[in-house]
Amino acid sequence: MAVTIAKERWTSKVAEMTLGPKGLKVGGESTLPFLHFEGEMPNRPVTALEVFDMEPQDWPDILKEPFADVLNDPVAWAKKVVEYGADMVALRLMSAHPDWKDASADEVAKTAKAVAEAIDVPLIVLGCGVEEKDGQILPVVAEALEGKKCLIGCATADNYKSITAAVNGYGHSVIASSPLDINLCKQLNILITEMGLPLDRIAFDPLVGALGYGIEYAYSIMERARMGALTGDKMLATPIVCFVGMEAWKAKEAKDPDVPEWGPQADRAILWETTTATTFAIAGGTIFILRHPESMKRFNAFIDEAMKPNAY
C-alpha cells in the first residue's frame, strides 16, 4: 500500500547569517530540524567552545583538564579551541564583571582583538553578563574588532541600544537575549531591526536551561519559534544561539565526581552537555556554545548522522 508522504508546505525560511573572515554561513533552513524530506537545511548547526579571559573560578576539574596549560592565556586557549575543531571561538569577557576584576572596556577590547587576530574562524564575543557593564564594554569591543564579522552579545531589552548601534556600525552581528518567552524574543528582534540592523545579522538566545533543569521550556520555545519562522513570521526567523556549556556544567549530574548510582563522571558529564545540545538541535537550535571538546566531538558525530538525507 503506497503511503502518501505528509509534507508541510512551508512558506518561509530562517535568515542566513555570514560570520568571520572566511564567511561561515549559519541558518537558512526551510524546514523543521532534519526533516530533509520536505525542505532544505543548507548549513549544518555550528559549534563554538568557550574561552574565558581569566581563569574560570567554578569549572570542575574534568572541564579544566583539556585546557589545563592555557587557562590563563586567552589567545593560546582560543588556538587550542580551533585545534579541537570548533567552528568558532566564543570569548567570554568575565574579567569585566564587577565581582571579578571589573576590567575596563579598553582592557577587554585589547584581549578580544588579540584573540581575533590569532584565529581564522569566526569569533563570538560575550560580555560578563551584567547588562549595564556589557552595554558599556561591548561597543568598544565592536570597534576594536571592525571588519572581523563577529557575533557579539548578549544584547538585552535593557542594553540593546548601545550594542546594536556599534554592531551595526562596525559590521558585526548580534545575539539578542530574552528570557524564555516567545513574545519577548520577538519584541527584542523588532526593536533591534528598527535600529537598522538587518535580520540576517541577528541571532536570538532564549536563555536555555540544561537537561533536567528546565530544558523543556526552551525546547518548546524553539519549536514554536521555528514554526513561526517557517510560516512567515520574519521576526522569529533568526538563527538560535544555545548556551549549552554554561548551563550543562552547572548541573550536579555533570559536576559531581562522586555519585556511584549515576555511574562514573566522565561519560555522564559529557552526555549531560551533549544531550542538552542534541535536544536543542532537534528543536531548532543553530549555534551551539559548548565547553568540553569531547562533548563537541560527540555532538558533531550526532549532527553528521542527523544531516544525512532522508527523502522518500
Added chain:
Amino acid sequence: MGLTGLEIFKQLPKKNCKECGQPTCLAFAMQLAAGKASLDACPYVSDAAREALDAASAPPVALVKIGAGEKAFQIGNETVLFRHDKRFEHPTGIAIQVSDTEDVKAKVEKINKLVFDRVGQVHEVNMVAVANDSGDAAKFADAVKTAQDNTAYPLLLISGDAGAMEKALEIAGANKPVVYAADANNYEAMVALAKKYEAPLVVKGSDLNNLADLVEKVVALGYKNLILDSGARELSKVVADQTQIRRQALKLFRPFGYPTIAFANNDDPIMESMYASTYVAKYAGIVVMNSAEPQHILPVITLRLNVYTDPQKPIAVESKIYELLNPGPDAPVLVTTNFSLSYFCVAGDTEASRVPAYIIPVDTDGISVLTAWAAGKFTPETIADTVKKLGILEKVNHNSIIIPGGVAVLSGKTAELLGCEVIVGPRESAGIPSFFKQRWLNK
C-alpha cells in the same frame, strides 16, 4: 478523532423512530458527535455502519498496554505533534536489551538497578528485551526464563522465528510480553501467537509502504493490539519515519494509528544514549538500548521526564514544613520555592550534608527561585507570610532563616518584616554542605 454529526448521520438508519431516546436520527448523531451518547442505544444500526463508526471514533494513536502486574505500563493515545500544542501523554518505555548468547542473569540484575530518584519520584527503565541472537529456540527459551525469573519488568521478545517465539511465549506469555516481530514472511504465525496470548505485537516493515501493507494484513486477520517498526535504524531515517507515522496517525491514516518502537542500539554507548534521547522526544512509544550503565541511561530518563511534563502544569510540592533527618530546635531553616525541582535540589544537597534541617517552600505556583523572584512571587512579603503561617520560627531557638544566594537582595526587607536574622546562602544548592560547614556549624 471526531467525526462530525453529519458524517455520523449518514451512517444511521434514518428511521426517526425515537427508540434511542432522541427525537430524530440527526439529533442522535449530534449527541454521538459530542460524545454524549453511545451507538448501542440505536437497535437498528447495521453492522457495517457500526464498524465504520467504531473505527472512526478510535483515538488517532491506539493505547497499548504492556506487561502484567505492578510494572505494567501503557503507550500510545497521543494526540499532538508538538508538546506545546497540548502535552505528550504516555512516556516512552525504555527497554534494555540482553542477548541469549550472554550471561542473562548478570545483565538483568544490572538492569534492575537502573532506578533513579528525581524530583521526589522514582524513575526507571521499563522493559527487558531478550534477543534470540543465537538463532537457537531452546537457548532463547532459557534466556527468556532466566529474565522472567529475575525481573519484574515486562519482557520484549525479539525473534523472527515463530517456532522460537512459541517456546518463549509458553514460558512468558501469561505476562503479556511484547512480541517482536511480525514481518512479511512470518506474520500469519506471529499473529496467531500474539492472539493466543493477547500480547502486543510489533509489525515490522522494510519501509513505510511495506509497513502500511503489513498492518492491513495483520488487521485483516483480526488483530489490532499493535506496535509499529518502520525498519529504519539510521538516525535521520528514524526521525523522518517517526515524524511521518505520527503525522499520518493524526490525519487518521489508520494503518499508522498505533504507537511505535525505535531501536537506538549502538556499539558506542554515548551515541546510543543520544539516539535514545532523540527518539524519546521524537515520538517513540518504546526505545531499545544495549547499555545497562547508569551514566548512559540517566540522561535518557531525565529527558523523558522533561519532555513528557505537562507544559501547563509545572511539578510542584506542597508548601509546608519539611523535616530532614529529624531536626531539633537548633536546626537551620532553609527557604525555597515550591517548584519541585528547586525543592528537591535543596533537599538532596541538604541530605548530602548530613545536617538535620527544615525546608520551607513558599507557594510560587510551582516556579523556580529566580523565575518567581522576577515574576514577583518570591518576595519579602510572600516569604514572611509563609514563615509566619507555618510557625517555623516557634520551632527553633535561633530566630533565623536562610534564603537562596540568587535572591540576596531580598534579605534586608525580609528581616525587617519577620524581625529575625536572614542569612544569605549559596547561589547553588550544591554549595549547601560547605556552607553548613563554614557558616552554620561554627556559629
